[in-house]
Amino acid sequence: MPEPLVIRNMTRAELDQLVGWAALEGWNPGLHDAGLFWATDPEAFIAADLGGELIGGGAITAYYDEFGFMGFFIVRPEFRGRGLGNTLWHARRDRLLGRLRPGASIGMDGVFTMQDYYAKGGFVFSHRNLRFRVELPERALPPAADEEVVPLEHVRFDEVLAYDRTCFPAMRPAFLQGWIAQPDALALGCLRRGRLSGYGVVRRCLEGCKVGPLFADDAAAAEALYVQLAGFAAGGPLFLDAPENNPTAMELVRRHGMSEVFGCARMYLGALPPVAEQRIFGVTTFELG
Known part of the structure; x- marks a missing residue:
């Protein structure tokens, strides 16, 4: 047998x-x-x-x-x-x-x-x-002058959690606390008049670095975050997993000369979760959502 x-x-x-x-x-x-x-x-x-x-x-x-x-x-x-x-x-x-x-x-x-x-x-x-990839030069890109980007640790965690919930189908405090404080990574927030208008994380991987998540109110906030996150990965490859159903995210990857190297079909069992798709410029992971 x-x-x-x-x-x-x-x-x-x-x-x-x-x-x-x-x-x-x-x-x-x-x-x-x-x-x-x-x-x-x-x-x-x-x-x-x-x-x-x-x-x-x-x-x-x-x-x-x-x-x-x-x-x-x-x-x-x-x-x-x-x-x-x-x-x-x-x-x-x-x-x-x-x-x-x-x-x-x-x-x-x-x-x-x-x-x-x-x-x-x-x-x-x-x-x-x-999944998009770009080879970054050694010198970081110049930051956006009209957006305030700060270390995410300077933003109250409950604000980060509330913002994340608009882009993810459930609260995930345990995951976020570890994710934004992990070693070999950089977590940033974009502030407008003291209010969080987006946040992103870039982490070192076996090859280069990956951005995820990249959540932002609009193209300007996403651009400001992306540029400074990319600075963390200067001199090596950078990856971003961007949703095709957000045209502004597709514009961001084209603007920065990123090339498509992989992809996945996002599928759901049950109702489609109500999330702010226009804020999602980069998903967090393919493994945990």
């Missing part, structure tokens, strides 16, 4: 393995992603175990019981094509539904080639999130 596939919670060490596999897949994780993701929701990481060996995994992050996000779905290449990933994916979806209140939505960013598969599992396409 073949060994049964066991679906169980991951250990912290196994999450490091998952992040390592993500790097091999070319997902370019941040230097501190594993620890930050685990601190957000340790119950989110689900393992596929075959004969006592980790062969796959993924995340089913629950933001309270209001919104869920499926990401980090990986099966080791030598175990693909045997139906094991199908078992893991459905088990993750059903477990996440069990962690949320009835009627709560679940989001995911899936590679385009798997979009039809995810649709069979109940997910409906919303828009494309596209």
